[in-house]
Amino acid sequence: MKRFIGFIKKEFYHIFRDKRSLFILFGMPIAQILLFGFAITNEINNVEIAILDHSKDATTGEIINKISSSKYFSINQFIEREADIEAAFKKGEIKAVLNFEKDFSKNLIKEKQATIQVITDATDPNTANTISNYINSILQNYRQGQNKDIKIAYQIVPQTRMIYNQELKSVFMFVPGVMTIILMLVSAMMTSISITREKELGTMEILLVSPLKPFQVIIGKVVPYIFLSVINAAVIVILSIFIFKMPVQGSLFLLGLESVLFIITSLTLGILISTISATQQTAMMISLMGLMLPVILLSGFIFPISSMPGALQIISHIIPAKWFIIILKGIMLKGVGISLIWKETLILLVMTLFFIGLSIKKYKIRLE
Amino acid sequence: MKTIGYIIQKEFRQIFRNKGMLPIIFILPILQLVILANAATYEVKNIKFAYIDNDHSSYSRELIEKFNASTYFNVLTDFSSEAKASSAMLKGEVDVLLVVPDYFERDLRKEKYTDLGVTSNAIDGAAAGVENVYINQIVQSFNKKLKVELMQPEDALRIPVNITSIPSFWYNETLNYKTFMVPGILVLLVTMITLFLSGMNIVREKEIGTLEQINVTPIQKSQFIIGKLFPFWVIGMGLLTIGLILAKLIFDVPMLGSLLLLYGYTSIYILVILGMGLFISNFTDTQQQAMFIAWFFVVIFILMSGLFTPIESMPEWAQVITEFNPIKYFVEIMRMVMLKGSGFTDILSLALKTLAYAIVMNGLALWSYKKTN
Numbered sequence: 059m060k061r062f063i064g065f066i067k068k069e070f071y072h073i074f075r076d077k078r079s080l081f082i083l084f085g086m087p088i089a090q091i092l093l094f095g096f097a098i099t100n101e102i103n104n105v106e107i108a109i110l111d112h113s114k115d116a117t118t119g120e121i122i123n124k125i126s127s128s129k130y131f132s133i134n135q136f137i138e139r140e141a142d143i144e145a146a147f148k149k150g151e152i153k154a155v156l157n158f159e160k161d162f163s164k165n166l167i168k169e170k171q172a173t174i175q176v177i178t179d180a181t182d183p184n185t186a187n188t189i190s191n192y193i194n195s196i197l198q199n200y201r202q203g204q205n206k207d208i209k210i211a212y213q214i215v216p217q218t219r220m221i222y223n224q225e226l227k228s229v230f231m232f233v234p235g236v237m238t239i240i241l242m243l244v245s246a247m248m249t250s251i252s253i254t255r256e257k258e259l260g261t262m263e264i265l266l267v268s269p270l271k272p273f274q275v276i277i278g279k280v281v282p283y284i285f286l287s288v289i290n291a292a293v294i295v296i297l298s299i300f301i302f303k304m305p306v307q308g309s310l311f312l313l314g315l316e317s318v319l320f321i322i323t324s325l326t327l328g329i330l331i332s333t334i335s336a337t338q339q340t341a342m343m344i345s346l347m348g349l350m351l352p353v354i355l356l357s358g359f360i361f362p363i364s365s366m367p368g369a370l371q372i373i374s375h376i377i378p379a380k381w382f383i384i385i386l387k388g389i390m391l392k393g394v395g396i397s398l399i400w401k402e403t404l405i406l407l408v409m410t411l412f413f414i415g416l417s418i419k420k421y422k423i424r425l426e
Numbered sequence: 427m428k429t430i431g432y433i434i435q436k437e438f439r440q441i442f443r444n445k446g447m448l449p450i451i452f453i454l455p456i457l458q459l460v461i462l463a464n465a466a467t468y469e470v471k472n473i474k475f476a477y478i479d480n481d482h483s484s485y486s487r488e489l490i491e492k493f494n495a496s497t498y499f500n501v502l503t504d505f506s507s508e509a510k511a512s513s514a515m516l517k518g519e520v521d522v523l524l525v526v527p528d529y530f531e532r533d534l535r536k537e538k539y540t541d542l543g544v545t546s547n548a549i550d551g552a553a554a555g556v557e558n559v560y561i562n563q564i565v566q567s568f569n570k571k572l573k574v575e576l577m578q579p580e581d582a583l584r585i586p587v588n589i590t591s592i593p594s595f596w597y598n599e600t601l602n603y604k605t606f607m608v609p610g611i612l613v614l615l616v617t618m619i620t621l622f623l624s625g626m627n628i629v630r631e632k633e634i635g636t637l638e639q640i641n642v643t644p645i646q647k648s649q650f651i652i653g654k655l656f657p658f659w660v661i662g663m664g665l666l667t668i669g670l671i672l673a674k675l676i677f678d679v680p681m682l683g684s685l686l687l688l689y690g691y692t693s694i695y696i697l698v699i700l701g702m703g704l705f706i707s708n709f710t711d712t713q714q715q716a717m718f719i720a721w722f723f724v725v726i727f728i729l730m731s732g733l734f735t736p737i738e739s740m741p742e743w744a745q746v747i748t749e750f751n752p753i754k755y756f757v758e759i760m761r762m763v764m765l766k767g768s769g770f771t772d773i774l775s776l777a778l779k780t781l782a783y784a785i786v787m788n789g790l791a792l793w794s795y796k797k798t799n
Contacts, residue, residue, distance in 0.1 A: 078710075078711070078715060079712070079714060079715055079718070082715060082718045082719060082722070083718065086718065086721075086722040089722075090722070090725060090726065093726060093730075093744070093747075094729055094730075096741060096744065097730060097740045097741065097744035097747075098729055098730070098735050098740070099735060099739050099740070100468070100552045100734075100735045100736070100739075101551075101552070101739055102736055102738065102739050103738060103739040104738050104739070105736075105738050105739075106738065121589075147596065147597070147766060148762065148766050148767070148768040148769070148772045149768070149772050150758065150762055150768070150772070153738075166587055166589070170586070170587045170588060171587070171588050171589075171590065172588075172589050172590070173589070173590050173591075173592060174589065174590070174591045174592070175591070175592045175594055176591050176592065176593050176594065177594045177596055178593065178594070178595055178596065179596060179597060179766075180595035180596055180597055180598035180599065180601055181597045181598055181605070181606055181761045181762075181765040181766060182606055182736070182761070183468075183595075183598055183601035183602065183603050183605075183606055184468040184603075185736050186595050186598075186601065187468075187601060190591075190593040190595075191555075191559055193591055194591055197589050197591055200589065201586070201587065201588065201589055204586075204587050205586040205587060212534065212538050212539075212569060212572040212573045212576050212577070213538070213539050213540075213569055214489070214534070214540055214541075214542050214565050214568060214569055214572070215539070215540075215541055215542065215565075216541075216542045216543075216544045216561055216562065216565050217541050217542065217543055217544065218544045218545075218546065218558055218561075219543070219544065219545045219546070220545075220546050220548035220551075220554055221515070221545055221546070221547060221548060222547055222548055222549045223548040223549050223551055223554075224548065225551075226548055226551030226552075226554060226555060227551060228551050228552060230549060230551070231549065231550050231551060231552070239725065243721060243725075244718075247717060247718065247721065251713070251714050251717065252714070255712075255713075255714065258634075335446065336446060337444075337446075338626075338630070338713045338714070338717075339447065339626050339630060339713065340444075340446045340447055340450065342622065342626060342713065342717045343447065343450045343451075343622060343623075344450060346618070346622055346717065346720075346721060346724075347450060347454055347455065347618060347619065347622065348450075348454060350618070350721075350724070350725070350728075351458050351462055351611070351614065351615075351618075352458070352462065354728065354729075355462045355465045355466055356462070356465050360466075360734050360735075361465060361466055361467055361468065362468075362470060362550060362553050364471070364472045364473075364474070364521075365467055365468075365469050365470055365471040365472060366464065366465050366467065367464050370461070370464055370465050373461070374465075384518070387549050388518075391549050392516055392549075394516060398516060398517055
């Protein structure tokens with residue numbers, strides 16, 4: 059036991075002596091969460107659009123005014139001919155064109171009906187769709203203003219209540235996601251490379267012939283990293299609460315425990331990667347190339363899992379990050395306790411044990 | 427020239443000798459392109475829908491039936507009380523809850539107006555917004571039907587003015603996400619592979635100690651660097667080629683513009699990334715440090731590239747940062763050339779910025795390389 063503690067101490071010294079790495083380890087996640095928390099949003103703002111007004115009358119002027127004064131759109135140019143639309147799109151100057159029909163005002167008064175064509179650059183389907191919806195709701199508002207005196211008969215009016223995130227802030231979606239990516243990748247990378255490093259430099263064999271048992275060696279290597287990652291997690295949570303006003307409706311204690319569990323899951327995944335790779339380069343490529351995109355895309359961080367094809371929904375089950383994101387959102391935004399997230403917790407626990415079991419098995423083969 | 431040739435030959439041999447790395451360089455990215463392109467969709471489908479019908483009238487049933495018939499909503503459940511419904515919502519079993527009030531039908535007939543309660547789980551604000559649009563559409567169409575059925579003679583006088591907007595989605599009429607995501611993900615994969623490989627490569631020689639051996643040989647530093655980086659440039663171009671073929675064959679992504687233009691641009695782009703890799707190598711002592719720094723930048727590049735979230739919506743200062751994001755340029759160019767058929771003059775300003783970036787980055791890398799040795 060004394061030897062073991064001595065070994066852990068040595069590992070701690072080893073890590074803390076390398077000031078540069080420490081700076082990177084702590085500095086990066088803080089920079090990232092600040093950057094992303096402020097910058098990333100899937101709302102749209104200031105979208106550059108063009109106007110093609112065949113009518114140029116009072117009503118179209120009024121509508122154009124409404125649209126340009128909203129924070130969603132800014133008018134980049136007025137186009138005179140239909141033929142010029144294509145060129146503007148190809149240069150990438152604008153994302154949409156509003157095409158007002160001829161005699162717009164006249165039609166509205168006579169027929170009580172006028173038409174606007176909303177042409178969007180749908181190479182980015184999400185933005186195109188959102189633009190289309192936003193223009194629609196601005197038009198609807200305008201219409202309601204015009205129809206003030208007329209009480210429309212036979213209306214069912216939905217009274218919508220958005221719960222858990224009334225203001226539809228996208229930062230509430232991104233903070234748990236970013237926290238998950240950072241913890242997962244930093245933890246997995248740290249262990250995957252620190253053990254392969256010893257292998258590559260030849261010092262692992264020395265450790266393995268020492269009186270310490272192999273599992274003690276591994277635990278000794280992991281403990282300092284648990285410590286580092288927990289500090290990282292704490293810093294991220296504190297930043298989220300104080301800077302992004304992320305609520306923690308549930309228990310902070312539970313949040314802490316779950317984070318430690320997830321950190322251990324990620325660290326053990328790193329150990330598994332290190333057992334199957336011979337060099338640091340391989341370990342790094344597996345943990346970076348293999349984990350980064352799947353974690354970003356399949357965890358529900360940005361894209362809703364329920365909209366994915368069935369096969370991908372099944373694959374998403376094996377991404378630990380998916381479960382941690384559910385847990386984080388549950389505790390932070392919904393305020394649930396362990397009784398509602400025990401299943402996700404159990405899954406992470408089982409994954410951790412699985413990674414440990416598999417790593418031990420692989421190590422034994424190596425030693426024989 | 428001969429010396430460079432030998433180094434290149436040696437580097438290629440080293441890469442291809444390492445059997446563990448080959449699948450990671452070629453198979454893993456291809457697999458991810460094929461699989462992950464299907465995951466990246468903002469479409470909101472399979473919304474878990476529940477309702478409480480307090481009216482039990484023919485209209486309330488008909489309205490709920492409309493939701494049932496919609497392809498967006500499924501797993502229709504009815505709850506007997508609000509308490510049960512909200513606990514299901516807390517568990518995540520329900521996304522949207524519709525509450526039909528008492529006297530729903532009576533109010534509609536008599537008052538010509540009634541409310542409808544809708545509760546959405548809004549943790550994913552964007553998805554909640556889309557759900558709201560769907561719900562409104564269904565209710566609107568139901569309203570129209572009501573009007574026809576219940577219209578009285580005196581109502582005919584009140585016709586409101588109506589402005590119709592006709593959406594027209596150019597370059598991707600069906601709003602197919604894969605058309606957009608496949609080129610984007612290909613960009614990410616090419617960038618990651620070339621950056622990680624080059625970033626780790628030279629620092630590895632430093633860590634193992636072989637860099638010093640090379641420095642005492644008559645090989646010039648520029649020869650050495652070109653020889654080292656060239657194979658990664660080839661790998662990047664190769665990956666692009668495989669990716670484009672798969673994009674066409676599997677996802678039927680259009681290629682409206684010039685292939686030559688795309689390759690020309692990519693050949694400059696990869697130089698930017700290789701310069702970065704070299705720069706990272708120069709400023710780190712161990713592969714671990716190099717890896718963390720490469721990871722730090724790649725995550726920023728990916729999330730601020732405009733691929734997943736729009737750049738225009740970012741605050742001004744963040745948009746300034748994206749000017750230094752190579753992935754942003756590449757994603758933009760891919761989109762323009764492949765999907766819109768933009769030509770040389772359209773992409774010229776973006777391409778020039780990339781070229782300038784490549785020159786500055788490689789200049790810095792070479793300069794710092796000399797300094798550290």
